[in-house]
Amino acid sequence: MKKTLVFKYEIMSSxxxxxxxxxxxxxxxxxxxxxxxxxxxxxAKAHEKNLVQTSEEFESVAxxxxxxxxxxxxxxxxxxxxxxxxxxxxxxNAPEMPLLP
Numbered sequence: 001m002k003k004t005l006v007f008k009y010e011i012m013s014s015x016x017x018x019x020x021x022x023x024x025x026x027x028x029x030x031x032x033x034x035x036x037x038x039x040x041x042x043x044a045k046a047h048e049k050n051l052v053q054t055s056e057e058f059e060s061v062a063x064x065x066x067x068x069x070x071x072x073x074x075x076x077x078x079x080x081x082x083x084x085x086x087x088x089x090x091x092x093n094a095p096e097m098p099l100l101p
Contacts, residue, residue: 001024001025001028001083002025003023003024003025003034004023004024004025004084005022005023006022006023006024006075006079006084007021007067007072007075007076008020008021009022009068009071011039011066018039018041019039020037020038020040020065020067021037021038022036022037022038023035023036023038024036024076024084024087026083032051032052032053033051033052033053033087034049034052035050035052036048036049048065055090055092070092072091073088073089073091074088
């Protein structure tokens with residue numbers, strides 16, 4: 001699956017806030033998902049990438065990136081994409097199962 005924007009959220013601190021765009025892709029060969037975080041800061045733009053295979057890994061990355069995992073799962077489910085719907089449901093319901101095809 002090609003890189004697809006699936007979710008946007010904001011990180012807030014006591015001084016400022018900035019938007020984050022989350023995109024996702026999946027390797028056809030390995031089935032591993034890649035999460036891309038694009039941090040849009042007025043002063044600089046940063047990018048981070050994480051490889052994940054299990055629901056637990058999705059949850060861990062979400063926690064590290066201050067992203068609400070429930071809202072992320074709902075965005076996947078609401079995307080209208082069959083693969084993303086399945087992934088969002090899987091993350092929400094099966095934290096120990098691998099996500100490989």
